[in-house]
Amino acid sequence: MILNANSVMKISPIVPVVVVDNANEALDLAKVLYEGGISVMEITLRTKAGLEAIEKIANEFPSMIVGAGTVCDIQDYRNAVNSGSKFVFSPGITMSLIQESKNQTIPFIPGVSSASEIMLAKENDLTHCKLFPASLVGGVDILKAFGGPFPGINFCPTGGVNLNNMNDFLALDNVLCVGGSWVSSSKLVKEKKFKEITKIVQESLAVVLK
Numbered sequence: 545m546i547l548n549a550n551s552v553m554k555i556s557p558i559v560p561v562v563v564v565d566n567a568n569e570a571l572d573l574a575k576v577l578y579e580g581g582i583s584v585m586e587i588t589l590r591t592k593a594g595l596e597a598i599e600k601i602a603n604e605f606p607s608m609i610v611g612a613g614t615v616c617d618i619q620d621y622r623n624a625v626n627s628g629s630k631f632v633f634s635p636g637i638t639m640s641l642i643q644e645s646k647n648q649t650i651p652f653i654p655g656v657s658s659a660s661e662i663m664l665a666k667e668n669d670l671t672h673c674k675l676f677p678a679s680l681v682g683g684v685d686i687l688k689a690f691g692g693p694f695p696g697i698n699f700c701p702t703g704g705v706n707l708n709n710m711n712d713f714l715a716l717d718n719v720l721c722v723g724g725s726w727v728s729s730s731k732l733v734k735e736k737k738f739k740e741i742t743k744i745v746q747e748s749l750a751v752v753l754k
């Protein structure tokens with residue numbers, strides 16, 4: 545099944561952003577997140593294990609909708625597709641990524657942090673964006689301001705989002721979900737503290753808006 549950006553961003557109000565060093569650990573984490581109630585995850589391509597982790601989860605645990613993050617160029621995009629990613633998140637937006645997304649079937653969710661970048665996304669029919677790095681570029685206030693000129697644009701704020709501020713973002717009409725590493729920190733994954741991760745997931749889902 546091919547999802548569009550809107551359906552990806554509506555799977556869960558919280559999209560865990562995961563940096564992994566080991567594909568098997570990533571598979572274990574996918575199961576823990578899923579059992580805790582989150583069935584979407586973004587695995588960043590910042591580490592060598594990222595693509596292998598995506599492939600493993602896509603093949604061995606397809607209930608988890610897994611996508612790639614830190615997709616910065618066309619090669620990353622193609623590698624993500626070939627590994628079985630169901631979506632692509634980028635910290636930014638470039639013409640070459642936009643062009644590539646037109647040749648690919650999985651949705652591209654670009655990162656934006658300014659009005660001009662949103663306008664570039666809009667010109668190319670991209671109505672779903674990551675706001676990155678959300679807390680540094682203006683957080684809730686900038687999203688409220690973007691709501692005026694860009695009522696049709698939906699955001700996934702990421703970068704500096706955590707349990708304490710996620711609902712400030714999720715309360716906004718133009719926010720469908722938030723992304724963040726707080727639910728699955730690489731430290732906890734590396735130490736295999738999966739019970740602790742389950743606890744954080746459950747605590748977060750218990751209070752989350754949306």
Ligand SMILES: O=C(O)C(=O)C[C@H](O)[C@H](O)COP(=O)(O)O
Nearest residue numbers: 561613614635702703704724725
């Ligand atoms: O690599 C990407 O594609 C990114 O967009 C960056 C990550 O989403 C943020 O680094 C997560 O931010 P924290 O939750 O503050 O750790």
